[in-house]
Amino acid sequence: MNLARHPRISLAHLPTPLEPMKRLSELLGGPRLWIKRDDCTGLSSGGNKTRKLEFLGADAITRGADTIITQGATQSNHARQTAAMAAKLGMECHLLLEDRTGSDDPSYNLNGNVLLDRLYGATVSKRPGGADMTMEMEKLAERLRQDGRKPYVIPGGGSNPVGALGYVNAALEMLYQAGTMGLNIATVVHATGSAGTQAGLVAGFKALGSGIPVLGIGVRAPRDRQEQNVFDLAQRTADHMGLGDIIERSDVVADCDYVGPGYGLTTPGMIDAVTLVARTEGILLDPVYTGKGMDGLISLVRKGRFKQDSDVVFVHTGGSAGLFGYPDQLDLPGYI
Numbered sequence: 001m002n003l004a005r006h007p008r009i010s011l012a013h014l015p016t017p018l019e020p021m022k023r024l025s026e027l028l029g030g031p032r033l034w035i036k037r038d039d040c041t042g043l044s045s046g047g048n049k050t051r052k053l054e055f056l057g058a059d060a061i062t063r064g065a066d067t068i069i070t071q072g073a074t075q076s077n078h079a080r081q082t083a084a085m086a087a088k089l090g091m092e093c094h095l096l097l098e099d100r101t102g103s104d105d106p107s108y109n110l111n112g113n114v115l116l117d118r119l120y121g122a123t124v125s126k127r128p129g130g131a132d133m134t135m136e137m138e139k140l141a142e143r144l145r146q147d148g149r150k151p152y153v154i155p156g157g158g159s160n161p162v163g164a165l166g167y168v169n170a171a172l173e174m175l176y177q178a179g180t181m182g183l184n185i186a187t188v189v190h191a192t193g194s195a196g197t198q199a200g201l202v203a204g205f206k207a208l209g210s211g212i213p214v215l216g217i218g219v220r221a222p223r224d225r226q227e228q229n230v231f232d233l234a235q236r237t238a239d240h241m242g243l244g245d246i247i248e249r250s251d252v253v254a255d256c257d258y259v260g261p262g263y264g265l266t267t268p269g270m271i272d273a274v275t276l277v278a279r280t281e282g283i284l285l286d287p288v289y290t291g292k293g294m295d296g297l298i299s300l301v302r303k304g305r306f307k308q309d310s311d312v313v314f315v316h317t318g319g320s321a322g323l324f325g326y327p328d329q330l331d332l333p334g335y336i
């Protein structure tokens with residue numbers, strides 16, 4: 001595989017650090033836990049979408065776009081990072097935010113990621129939960145074309161074969177880092193949503209012949225659907241890179257037991273994980289993705305899913321801006 005064949009702009013601070021979580025590992029008494037700091041990708045306080053946007057932004061430029069359209073949930077980290085990219089490229093940005101949680105909390109609706117979307121100058125509009133967001137984006141694109149603009153539509157989460165190249169690149173980066181550190185990675189764990197992160201990692205690790213399994217912790221869909229989405233996109237990504245039919249169905253594993261009542265809705269396990277990692281490692285997770293992903297990882301460590309004497313890497317995919325959309329749900333002490 002040759003990533004340099006694909007147009008790319010530089011947006012992210014790379015490589016992101018791969019660090020030990022010493023206190024958390026000790027506390028849990030399981031395998032050695034490591035964290036790949038993709039919350040430190042730099043653009044707009046960081047996150048995994050920035051890696052995807054390096055390829056998507058380049059594609060937008062190649063196609064002569066002057067306007068970016070994308071969609072996500074109200075507290076979408078993808079929308080926030082996309083708005084920052086558009087600002088940096090001097091493009092107009094339109095964000096369609098789907099009300100997936102029904103929350104009327106002003107912090108959820110205006111603070112956190114939404115505050116930053118507006119700060120970057122994006123045009124933000126809402127759609128009801130369950131709306132056909134792909135069609136909504138197409139309708140908007142058509143209207144903008146009639147106004148003489150050249151819109152480039154990025155799917156939710158930046159998850160298509162172009163965006164997923166960002167995580168093929170992350171697989172390459174992680175393998176190189178692990179090699180230089182003498183780290184024999186047993187498993188990579190991360191929160192999986194729109195599937196691009198896991199698809200890119202699976203395709204990348206497979207193409208490199210690394211044998212490293214990836215475990216996605218679901219945040220929305222049930223297991224069958226999540227795995228199928230990741231598998232389809234991993235295949236399309238490998239195909240886009242000219243690698244042919246290298247992905248097997250068994251390469252894709254998701255555990256969707258930590259979603260709780262639904263996407264973007266809090267769970268006690270998420271709150272415990274966010275609090276524990278803040279207090280043992282000084283690291284900020286987020287309520288929607290990495291908090292649930294870490295809840296999954298911690299639970300699996302406690303259940304003995306990983307070998308004691310092994311190294312497990314959690315990919316921190318970002319999202320801490322979302323904490324400010326959930327101020328009252330974290331159950332924190334007041335002043336004493």
Ligand SMILES: *Cc1c(COP(=O)(O)O)cnc(C)c1O
Binds near residue numbers: 157
């Ligand atoms: C989008 C996102 C994910 C999930 O990545 P996908 O590529 O959509 O599966 C995980 N964590 C955070 C913080 C995200 O914003």
